Amino acid sequence: MTDQTEELAALLARVALRDRAAFERLYSVASPKLFAICLRLLKDRREAEDALQDVFMKIWNNADRYLPDIGSPAAWLNTVARNHAIDRLRARKSAVGIEAAETLPDPSPGPEAAAITRSEGRRIDDCLAALLPDRAEAVRRAYVEGESYRELSDRFSVPLNTMRSWLRRSLIQLRECLTP
Template structure:
């Protein structure tokens, strides 16, 4: 099948952007074999490639106005639409979505020994670092970030302006970060 000139393809895409059905038919006739070959090469299944080709042309119909004639060749744009769609289909085929509720039933809710050891060690390190902070600031951090108390409530509890409380929390978190640093 002879290659259609770039200018003709650009004109067809411009007319398709204006919803010209005759231009769409002409583009389909001129490019379907090549785009089908791209889909077939990637999907390796004739039926899947046929379905993908139809979806590719639906995308072309809806996205023809996105083709920038001065930026790329129309054949490259069409090939990219087909290739990307076929790759997306491959991803759907290879990794079917699983129902998370079903998967949740298979998960072991208890932590393994390694996870328990890591968590207890991390907990001790956090407690140690919290102990190095001024008591009221450590308590403010715990209330804000563990208990979920609002900054406004905390500023009233400690009888300090809201911005002062924010400064306490920020400085306390920075001290915790420095203290927790990489484990030795």
């Protein structure tokens, strides 16, 4: 365990016993990280500040629920903050009445955009068909399915640098094919 992990665990144990000095120290150590989590999720500084207060109230009331055998104290604190911010986001979304649905724009593409997308998809399929079959499959697996170079080199039984060359050359070929 690192020094900070040990300190957080000790502080949480003391907070569970209602030690105000430990709570104050826990706040000074953990609040920057927890505030960052709230701010990242809520995207509003004032709401993140309010959420941080609520998070520390939850920590004060539930510190006895932290179990060191299950996870690190930082992970527990981060989870409390993250879950609270997500709860606030859900509450924010449910506060919108059904009347607001009438004024919301339809997020789906219009007929023209859908036709353009289909046309571009056909162009990409045609350009992929111009590649060697194993190269086209490698491109699909890398850039659509997210497989790593290492996974692809194992799958196609080629050295890692060969796979990188395949993908680079295939992307150049696709760019040339798609450029009007």
